[in-house]
Amino acid sequence: MTRRTTLQSMIALAGGAVAAKGISSSAFAQENLTGSGEVRVYKAGGVWGDAQQATFFDAFEKATGIKVVGIPYIDDGAIRASVLAGEPAYDVAGMDGALVDSYVEQNLLEQIDYSYFRPGDREDFSPIPATPYLVPSLFYSMIIAFDSRAFPDKAPQTWTDMWNVEQFPGKRAIADAGNNVVGSAVFEIALLADGVDPKSIYPIDFDRAFKSLDKLKPSILRYWTAGAEPPQLLTDSQVSVTSAWNGRITALKAKNVPVDLSWNQAVLQWEGWSVLKGAKNKENAMKFLAFVAQPEPQAKFSEMIEYGPPNHKAFSFLNPDRTARLPGNPDSFKTQLVQDYSFWGAKGADGKRNAEKALDLWREWVTR
Template sequence: MKTRTILTITAAVMATGAFAQGKSVTIASWGGSYQEAQSKALFEPAAANTGIEVKQETYGGMSDVRLQVSSGQVTLDIVASGSGSAARAAAEGLLEKLDYNVIDVSTFYPGLYTDYCIGGDVFSTVYAWNTNTYGENGPQSWADFWDVEKFPGSRAYRGKVAGALEGALMADGVAPADVYSVLDSEEGIERAIDKIRELKPHISVFWTSGAQHAQLMKDGEVDMTTGWNGRFDNAAKDGAKVAYSFNQALLDYDCFAVPKGAPNRDTAMMFLNEISKPEYQDDLPKYITYGPTNKAAYETGEITADVAAGLPSSPANAAMQLPVSLDWYAKWETIAAEMYQEMLTE
């Protein structure tokens, strides 16, 4: 029976490789340690196992997709995206509907895939601090991050609206459960922006990429910053004096989408199915501390209990966090981004 199973698997792999012969996909992600982790855990092994040639690029996000789709010159087949940005892009008609007859999500966590985007990892937007400045006793809430008397020093903050407003409202006393209700109006958005405006004299840098906020901590350029947990963990491995807390963090997921008019749409669906399998996702935490979206990845034995305890999606860590609302981003991100940009240029 075991021999027959092995032969069946081997035959399936050979058939897939034969079917994929001569096929290729172009994937765009955000570079730095994040794309390196994706490449090692997902893209390169899946390419080897399927025979699909993978061409990798870095890009600036859905604004690049919008430009390609509007010009009718789409060169990207798969893009990495934040879940909120993908929701808005889907609402704009920039993405292909995913084919779940090809892509198997039967063992995915609920809510970590949509008609237009399939989750690739779970991450947290956290506040982090320089341990040379504060030791291990850094801020433990967004109110602490805003408290320049208790925690004097320079800050860095997100230069885009995604993940920027929620913490500001919690710093202003809004309970996590009420954050998106308050943000469901221009007045609520302005309240959050006013709170950031209050901190602005202490913000040295408004960062625009994960590589940038990680480098800020490596260089000791600021005393605390917001950013993505996995980037900070990798910076710490490289010698950065950085720590962070999951308390009041924003629990979110990155996903993969297919731009409207992708030149290799069908191959993209095949490749998304491949990299969504648990035997790939269970390798991602080896390179960056983001959790898998396929819950079966926790059952392969590759992710130890110790590693799982440090991932954003572990039960204890998830319980402390505010899940990001995709509905809010689909409805409000464009308006909020314009209001946020006005504040940045004041």
Template sequence: MTDVRIGRRAFLRGIGTVAAGAAAASVTACGDDDAQPRGNASRSSKTLVVRDIGGAYGEANRKAVYEPFSKETGIRVDVVNIPRYAQMLAQIKEGRPQFDLIDIDMSALARFARADATLELDYDRLANARNAGIAESLLTSYGIGKNYWASVMAYRTDQPGGRAPRSWADFWDTRAFPGGRAMQSPDAGPPELEFALLADGVPLDRLYPLDVDRAFRVLDAVKDDVREFWVDGATPGDLLERGQVLLSSVWHGRPNALIKRGAPLAYQWNGARRQSSGFGIPKGARNVDAAYRLIDFALRPEVQSDFAQAYPMGPVVPAAYRYLPREAADLASSPEHLYTGFDLDVDWWVKNMEAVTKRWQEWARS
């Protein structure tokens, strides 16, 4: 089994032992092919093209990472928002990727590596990764983690009697918590087999390799109460706000705007499934040096803190928590959540995703 848990003691030590330590360039978000940089003529050594997902996440990158990096280095950062893995892989295989650096989840970076589409990272060029307390599972040959997020349970707080669910076992307890449920579809990420196993009593540190047969038997017990298998991050909050479901898995942070507006919603963190976005450098990248410089810049504790304040994803560098105000630190890698959740095993899912997804689709149709 691959140990993909955060090194909790090292992370907590890192939080407590920190040594404090050209004009701003434009950042262009490109959503269509015609607007994206093409060919050597449109790319200079002073321009770095980064692929990210855009939206609020891209805006947080612009504010916390790209613009400060450009101001310090004089390197302009352009952005392309290519949504599909297959499209990115095709560009790399053709030897003409439109991006020098990929910002994407670590599972996708593992898939790129299996397709021989990314460069092996030279950690001698990443000074801020050394002795920084970053989890070993995020220091891979094909990519390095940059921010944590988590899938957690969200629920309505206006339940009769004021009871609140405390675990995934409560999600499966339809007598104590009667009402509709919602869960993630494989179109949005790995099926939530881990939550079923936790509900059935499997300890956090014994989840992997997943007992797929057992997980589907547990899923059978709640299937009739699942009103929707959601495919995007906004849907769970909408379903909860409208009262169409009582409980739902959700990407932490996505319903925050609804909560701030007064919607009767809350999270519980027990059994949170942590994942990480990360950086990888595609083969054929035209500005590899600038890519390394941006990765190293983004791993500075203060930059990690700035990003976490702009977007609700947890730092991978524990020292960043020294810069975060307390009210902004309810994140996937927060010290209080390290012992209540687990890290998704990227290697297991990359190897088993196709088979599990096929079985899940057959289960959902049955």
């Protein structure tokens, strides 16, 4: 079976699961969001991007007549520079929840026009709300992933286990905080590995976090920068344990690749959509956001990849077994550490945000 036919099968299954509830995800769009031209939208890589294409991009284009041009990842600095130059890299950008305040402060975002939205959809975003500048797009988790061939009897279940290279031998990989200081969740993970109670993670004790990282550093083979790296490192047996985003690992498990994960102490994260200042296709961008805010396409997306929907009504279109495996389901807020974006966006006495401080400290540490 080819990648294309596999994707088509996944789309059919996702659509069928939601359609069984008697839902037409395109009806509102056909009546209220039709238009012409295009909209340039951030498109992720791998299975995530496939799910976006099938359930958001293609469905929106079919319902409205507006072409979606998927634009791959561009780093934060380049996005800001593109807006300042008057040539925004996207109309609709994928926005890390920890960055949105600084974008607003620098006047780099358009206010979202919620008049395009179906009544009630904005209010159904819970517990992370849709704000004047950001519509949450998904929940995901930074989890402990491991090569199941390396641990046939007892596998690592906590970040402390990942740090314990004597009991769980092999090389390690963690995300490069220099590439994504907040999204990497490196500092939260290091403190959890050092035994800090999840309720006491914030404010981050950077001295303690780096002392914890010092203990793991001799065993770190790779500081990964792309979500595709951890599963590849595990598959190739280059590392035995790594941090990873849950969707990448569960996608491999579904193909019977010998990898596994632990949800214990997972760091629950979320991302959103924002419209960049000066977007060339601003009206189409608002229409796109109105479409993806609906629970029906969000449910279809979460059928294709194990990332959770931020519109809580989407869970009503998913079966209980699927819901239980999704980050952002009601129980996940009780069992996982919810990353505190307000901490990372807060400024210290020196005027620097905590994320900026952490980035400076990381760059000094990683080159030692």
